[in-house]
Amino acid sequence: MGRRGYPSEFRREVLDLIEAGRTVANMARDLGISSQTIYSWRRQNHIDRGLEPGLTSSEKAELLAARQRIAELETELQATRRAIELVREAVPPKGGSKPSR
Template sequence: MMSGRFGGRRGRARRSVRRGRPQSAVGRGRLSRPSGRKVADVARNLEISEQSIYLWRRQDRIDRGLEPGLTNGEKAELAAAKARIAELETELAATRRAIELVREVVPPKGGSRPSR
């Protein structure tokens, strides 16, 4: 029986979306290396999507240098650099605006010419 706003079944609890890296209870190495269990079974047991497991496994191979790509450390460094750049751009915009306001308020000196 379909009902509800999103067409879900009545009385069925919605699962929360889990994101990020596998937690210590899951074990990073256990998901990244073949264990004989099907990915679908592991995903169902952990209540996550199969795609998450495949992504974690791929990222682990990248971190171990077995595949090309950005390691988790490099990703964190890149994110920090982007955040710093955004912060500096905001600061620069504020400084430029302050300079504009000062130029409007403070008239140039008597006989001085504008700089080139």
């Protein structure tokens, strides 16, 4: 799962070449990308394969979706609270006037 920029097939090919013996520095130079980017891809690949501890790509995607949904719900809650405030300001509370007969 890539957040931006490089397709997963490209990342997979780069990682395959690294595993085949190419150095990260040479790959980065040849492709015009940061060596840190390749190291990040390699680390995430190791996590996804269970070789290192950490959040897998699917877990990261799920966490991102949950955070986005939480932000959405917080925005809705804020709007609802503001609407309630406006209604309270506009409508006098019951019992504030003489009872009707």
